Amino acid sequence: MRRLEGKVAVITGGALGLGRATALRMAEEGAAIAVCDLRLDEANVFVDELIVRGLQASAWRLDVSHEAEFQRVLGEAAARFGQIDILVNNAGVAGADKPTDELTEAEWDAVQAVNVKGVFFGVKHVIPHMRHAGGGSIINLSSIYGLVSAPDVPPYHASKGAVRMMTKTDALLYAPEKIRVNSIHPGFIWTPMVEGYLKAHGDVAEGRLAVGALHPLGHMGEPDDIAWGCVYLASDEAKFVTGAELVIDGGYTAR
Numbered sequence: 001m002r003r004l005e006g007k008v009a010v011i012t013g014g015a016l017g018l019g020r021a022t023a024l025r026m027a028e029e030g031a032a033i034a035v036c037d038l039r040l041d042e043a044n045v046f047v048d049e050l051i052v053r054g055l056q057a058s059a060w061r062l063d064v065s066h067e068a069e070f071q072r073v074l075g076e077a078a079a080r081f082g083q084i085d086i087l088v089n090n091a092g093v094a095g096a097d098k099p100t101d102e103l104t105e106a107e108w109d110a111v112q113a114v115n116v117k118g119v120f121f122g123v124k125h126v127i128p129h130m131r132h133a134g135g136g137s138i139i140n141l142s143s144i145y146g147l148v149s150a151p152d153v154p155p156y157h158a159s160k161g162a163v164r165m166m167t168k169t170d171a172l173l174y175a176p177e178k179i180r181v182n183s184i185h186p187g188f189i190w191t192p193m194v195e196g197y198l199k200a201h202g203d204v205a206e207g208r209l210a211v212g213a214l215h216p217l218g219h220m221g222e223p224d225d226i227a228w229g230c231v232y233l234a235s236d237e238a239k240f241v242t243g244a245e246l247v248i249d250g251g252y253t254a255r
Contacts, residue, residue, distance in 0.1 A: 002028070002030030003231060003235040004030045004031035004231065004235055005031075006030065007031045007086055007234065008033075008034070008077070008081040008084050008085050009033050009034065009084075009085065009087070009234065010034040010036060010074060010077050010086065010087050010122075011023045011026070011033060012036045012037070012062060012064050013036075013037055013064075013091030013092065014033070015039045015043040016042060016191070017193060017223060018090055018191060018223050018226045019035075019037070019088070020223070021222075021223030022230045024227070025227040025231050026230065026234065027050050027057060028055065029231055029235075031086065032081045033056065033057040033058075034057075034060060034073075034080070034081070034084075035057055035058070036060045036062035036077075036091075038061065038062065038091075046059070058080055058081075060076065064114060064117075064118030064121060065117055066121075067121045067124075067125075070122060074125050074126055078132075083133040084129040084130060084136065085130070085135075085136050085137065085234075086136060087122055087130075087136070087138045087139070088139045088230055088234075089118065089138070089139065089140045089141060089163075090141045091118055092118075092193075093110070093111055093156075093193075094111075094153060094193055095107060095108075095110060095111035095153060096153075097152055098154075099154070103154065103155065112162075115159035115160065115163065116159050116163065119166060123138055123166075123170055130174075130179050131179075134178065135177065135178030136180070137179075137180045137181075138182070139182055139233050139234065140163050140167045140182070140183045140184070141184055141226075142183040142184065143157075143160040143186060144185050144247070144249045144253050145157045146160035146163055146164040146185055147245070147253050148252075148253055164185075164245065167181050167182060167183040167243065168181075180238070180239075180241060180242035181242055181243065182233050182244045182245075184229050184230065184233070184246045185245055185246065185247045185249060185253075186249060187220070187249030187250050187253075188212070188214070188220045189222065189225065190208070190220045194220070214252060215249065216251030216252070217250035219250070221248065221249070221250055225248050226248055229248050
């Protein structure tokens with residue numbers, strides 16, 4: 001039996017990168033997938049690819065920073081598939097890479113709106129659906145920079161620290177209702193976001209090697225490294241796991 005047979009998963013930022021990989025692996029493990037992304041065209045193409053393979057999926061345009069939109073999409077996904085068992089709060093932005101004293105309020109708020117409020121809105125409005133389903137698994141994508149820091153991108157680091165603590169609070173709040181809430185903390189994974197970061201800082205090939213070397217295993221991770229972590233946390237294999245930090249970082253934070 002496939003690990004997520006009969007479950008329904010909503011994945012934000014599901015058209016590209018970590019979200020796409022997670023959607024693919026969850027679909028292959030038997031889940032019906034709501035692929036939610038601002039990039040609706042890319043989401044629709046991806047969903048078509050899944051359907052051709054005999055997998056269950058539908059696409060929605062979603063801006064996670066808009067509460068009413070998030071609530072509506074979750075309701076439509078539940079109506080389409082019958083329930084919601086899994087929410088992967090993956091959508092995120094890196095934001096301005098400036099010292100704190102040079103940031104504008106708008107630059108700060110733009111990151112918190114997606115990375116923090118987006119997680120808040122998702123959890124707030126998925127809880128009623130998970131209560132109806134008798135339980136569920138919420139997976140929040142934090143970062144190594146929710147555990148340690150670095151002298152760059154202050155809004156991003158602050159947002160991922162917030163996600164880590166929000167996860168623990170919600171794990172305690174909803175454990176009596178069999179709703180598990182966990183965070184994943186990726187190291188540098190080769191995704192469009194990381195590629196864009198490297199482009200902004202010089203030669204991409206050289207940057208990839210240099211950033212990869214920051215990890216004791218000697219290279220960046222791949223989206224599947226995170227996707228399989230999500231599959232585990234969503235599955236019944238993790239039925240006794242809540243409030244946990246799953247660190248998938250090639251040893252970055254082990255120093």
